[in-house]
Structure formats: structure tokens, C-alpha cells
């Protein structure tokens with residue numbers, strides 16, 4: 001099976017820019033690591049797909065972009081992060097949420113309820129920029145389109161799809177974002193809008209075996225000039241290390257570490273990896289603080 005990828009390109013003489021993503025394996029890995037329920041998988045699948053596409057703006061090799069949803073409903077929200085290298089990670093605030101009535105397990109907007117969507121760009125050399133916007137539907141695609149219009153004044157179309165089967169297998173996950181640049185022809189914008197209206201569910205198309213190039217040329221950019229300028233592989237990969245946990249523990253101070261002297265097993269929020277610090281490890285850390 002092929003790797004997950006993001007594609008970037010332009011349409012109609014560079015007056016529109018787009019990104020598209022195939023994220024099936026990444027979402028599967030996220031689901032499996034966190035044992036996500038179906039509704040949490042739908043949320044995280046859409047968020048990972050979206051943030052992967054938004055990583056197009058990152059310049060510095062250590063830069064990251066974070067997409068965050070906070071809501072008052074049962075599902076509470078989640079966090080998805082993509083680095084400029086194409087490494088994704090994230091967590092759902094309520095990963096095991098499950099409804100008895102099966103239909104409710106697919107009603108993302110209802111499970112999220114009222115809330116906000118935020119984007120945080122950490123591009124190392126440029127300043128971190130955060131924008132926040134109210135959720136309009138809680139389906140993530142529409143919310144992001146509204147976010148771009150409200151916070152960044154960029155008319156955008158965002159389409160995200162995820163198809164699950166009964167055994168927690170992700171059959172397909174992906175999406176596309178198209179942004180209209182200031183000098184774009186409104187007639188072409190309307191044409192693209194019509195094309196998107198006529199595009200079947202993207203994850204269904206992927207499941208039928210269509211490539212992202214097929215989907216873009218046969219549906220989204222039908223009768224419109226377009227081109228891919230860049231392709232990049234993406235994957236789920238957490239940035240956590242034992243050293244990072246050591247640094248975090250050292251910040252707690254001697255007293256706090258002494259209260260954990262029998263040992264602790266901190267767990268990474270993003271990948272569920274458990275790190276073990278036994279009694280001897282704790283003594284070593286306490287001694288390091290004393291020797292400072």
C-alpha cells in the first residue's frame with residue numbers, strides 16, 4: 001500500500017491554491033494508538049487531514065502547526081499537530097466516547113456541540129500566530145472554511161472525508177482545501193464551487209480506488225487548468241523522547257520529585273507511550289538537582 005501524502009498546487013494560472021491529502025494510514029495509526037471510539041476517530045481523522053494540509057505554509061524545518069478544537073459537548077474536542085517534515089500527532093479530549101444509538105456515533109457536530117476552533121503556527125523564526133473562531137457546524141471542514149474567511153479573510157473550500165468499517169479499520173481518509181487568491185476570477189470560483197457541490201464524498205471515491213489526482217481532475221477541477229507543484233509524504237510520528245520527560249521532571253523541583261521517589265510512569269498524551277522511571281532513576285534525577 002502506498003504512503004500517505006500531501007499534494008500542493010495551483011489552479012487557473014495561480015489564482016487559486018490548493019492542498020490535498022491522503023491520510024488513511026496516519027489516521028489508522030492514531031486510532032490504534034489511542035484506541036479511539038468511532039466518533040473520536042472521525043474527529044481526529046478530519047483534524048489530522050486538515051492540519052496536514054495546512055502545514056503547507058511552514059518554512060523552518062522545526063516549525064509546527066497546531067489545530068485545536070475545544071467544545072462544550074460530550075466529545076470535548078482535540079488537538080492535531082503537523083511538523084514541516086510531515087510528521088503528525090494528536091490527541092482527543094474524550095477518546096472513548098461511545099453512544100448506544102449507532103447513528104449518534106457518526107454525528108460529529110452534535111457530539112462536539114458549541115465550541116471554538118483555533119490555529120497556532122509556530123514557525124520558529126516568525127512569531128507564533130493564533131486565531132480562534134466559533135464552530136459553525138462542528139463538522140470541521142465547514143468550521144475551517146469559516147475560520148479562514150473570518151480570521152484571515154481568505155475565501156476557502158474545505159472538504160474532509162473519513163470512511164470507517166465496523167472493525168475499527170479506516171477504509172479511507174483524506175481531503176482537500178482550495179483557497180481563492182485576491183486576483184481570482186469570480187466566474188472560475190463559482191465553477192469550482194459548483195464542481196465541489198457535484199463531487200461525491202471524497203472518502204467514498206478513495207475507497208472506490210480513485211487516486212487523489214483522479215478526484216481532482218475528474219471532479220474538483222473539472223474543465224479548469226490545474227497543476228501539482230509539490231508532493232510530500234506524511235506519517236504519524238510523535239516527537240516525544242525520554243530526554244524530554246527528564247527535562248520536564250527536572251522543572252518540577254526537588255520536593256516534587258521526592259514525593260515521586262518510588263517511581264513514576266508518565267504517558268505521552270500524543271502517542272500513549274509509557275515511560276518508566278523507577279526508584280533509582282528518581283534518585284539520579286534528585287541528585288542532579290542537588291548538584292546543580
Ligand SMILES: [Zn+2]
Pocket residue numbers: 238239240268269270271272273
Ligand atoms: Zn509521544
